[in-house]
Amino acid sequence: xxxxxxxxxxxxxxxxxxxxxxxxxxxxxxxxxxxxxxxxxxxxxxxxxxxxxxxxxxxxxxxxxxxxxxxxxxxxxxxxxxxxxxxxxxxxxxxxxxxxxxxxxxxxxxxxxxxxxxxxxxxxxxxxxxxxxxxxxxxxxxxxxxxxxxxxxxxxxxxxxxxxxxxxxxxxxxxxxxxxxxxxxxxxxxxxxxxxxxxxxxxxxxxxxxxxxxxxxxxxxxxxxxxxxxxxxxxxxxxxxxxxxxxxxxxxxxxxxxxxxxxxxxxxxxxxxxxxxxxxxxxxxxxxxxxxxxxxxxxxxxxxxxxxxxxxxxxxxxxxxxxxxxxxxxxxxxxxxxxxxxxxxxxxxxxxxxxxxxxxxxxxxxxxxxxxxxxxxxxxxxxxxxxxxxxxxxxxxxxxxxxxxxxxxxx
Numbered sequence: 263x264x265x266x267x268x269x270x271x272x273x274x275x276x277x278x279x280x281x282x283x284x285x286x287x288x289x290x291x292x293x294x295x296x297x298x299x300x301x302x303x304x305x306x307x308x309x310x311x312x313x314x315x316x317x318x319x320x321x322x323x324x325x326x327x328x329x330x331x332x333x334x335x336x337x338x339x340x341x342x343x344x345x346x347x348x349x350x351x352x353x354x355x356x357x358x359x360x361x362x363x364x365x366x367x368x369x370x371x372x373x374x375x376x377x378x379x380x381x382x383x384x385x386x387x388x389x390x391x392x393x394x395x396x397x398x399x400x401x402x403x404x405x406x407x408x409x410x411x412x413x414x415x416x417x418x419x420x421x422x423x424x425x426x427x428x429x430x431x432x433x434x435x436x437x438x439x440x441x442x443x444x445x446x447x448x449x450x451x452x453x454x455x456x457x458x459x460x461x462x463x464x465x466x467x468x469x470x471x472x473x474x475x476x477x478x479x480x481x482x483x484x485x486x487x488x489x490x491x492x493x494x495x496x497x498x499x500x501x502x503x504x505x506x507x508x509x510x511x512x513x514x515x516x517x518x519x520x521x522x523x524x525x526x527x528x529x530x531x532x533x534x535x536x537x538x539x540x541x542x543x544x545x546x547x548x549x550x551x552x553x554x555x556x557x558x559x560x561x562x563x564x565x566x567x568x569x570x571x572x573x574x575x576x577x578x579x580x581x582x583x584x585x586x587x588x589x590x591x592x593x594x595x596x597x598x599x600x601x602x603x604x605x606x607x608x609x610x611x612x613x614x615x616x617x618x619x620x621x622x623x624x625x626x627x628x629x630x631x632x633x634x635x636x637x638x639x640x641x642x643x644x645x646x647x648x649x650x651x652x653x654x655x656x657x658x659x660x661x662x663x664x665x666x667x668x669x670x671x672x673x
Contacts, residue, residue: 347381354390357381388634398625401618403611404508408604410561411468413438413499415512416460416476418451419520426532434519435464436512439603440560441550442468443515445542447535453484461490473497475509518545552610553603560603563596 347360357378364377381387407413419432429447433456436443444467446459464471474496476482483500491498501508522541527534546557547566558566627633 347384348386354384354387397622400622400624401615403615406604406608406611407439409600410440410442411437411464411471413473413475414464414471415509416474416482417509417512417516418456418479418481419516420451421520422534423531425535427535429535432519432535432538433459434512434516435460436515437468437557438511439553439600439607440557441511441553442557442561443519443542443545445519445538447538451481453481453486456481456484457486457490460487465494470494470496473499475499475501477501477506477509478503515545553606555599555603560596560599563592563599 347354347363352360352363360381361374361377365373370376404413415434415436415438417434419434420430422430422432424430425447427447428449431448431451433446433448433451434443435445444463446463448455448459460474474491476499478500481487488498490496506513519538519541522544523534523537526537526540543566546561547568549556553560556565558564
């Protein structure tokens, strides 16, 4: 490819592409400035036409050629690229729009990668825009339990209307092995009310669990419940902040029980707390998709005797086995059922992890790394839609594996 320059006497001279690039990049001098001006004013090179037409669907649209830049850093220093990205007339748009705005006036070798690097390093954009890459962090499943009420999940549903009995909240407990649920309607969510419900409906019925998992609501982080756990030697576990998936089993049951209640509640919705025991019986007596057994069978070693069985005059098997033989068979059946349920839970957890990790990527953070920290807990008058979503922090300490980071805000 060749270009023509015009000498001061008007004579045209053919120059090569390499010579033209050298002219654009050399330090300015009267001769070079004249050659550059002639190239700008009188001749349109194919290179300029191509640069001006990118993004126009390949149509042969010609514009006045942009001004070649002698030094990209000098252009940065004078602030002209900022006019195409960081001002109120450009609004921090992306790489393609910034390139489109700059190439109307400028061109230099390596223009596109330079602008892309510059825009991607914009701190304001990083604080607001989510990266297009896969999110960092793989799933870390909780350890599998092996006996009933070894670990209990707890949550509070606050979306119910005030019932005729004066109840407004529904406190949920759920065993991690058998999936046995307990639900208690409460008039309030004070510390002593929640602690009393836990003792009466879990500890007095099933014994004290080894661990109790809940979110970080005030009703679960109070002094009264902490004293109860300390007295019964219960390990209190808390979910990760702003991450309810940690206690996903209870969260799913919340949706299930709300859906079941909605099908039988009256029009004024004031009898929902009366229906809770019946909903629990229906859930406990049906097969759970994870364990393959009903919560009732995993708790008692038998299926419940339904009202329909009485209607159909179905009698239970009352053979003449001795108490010793029955006890042995019951214990054997329960041990086997619990082992199978635990294995199925482990398999289900592995499937969930495999499915979850397909959209994630592993990443190792090191001490002193700079990271973006998502901003939670904004003021009531502040909207997440119109403010930066992250702020800069650096890693002070990390656990192994990469599950917990101690960050220090640098703002």
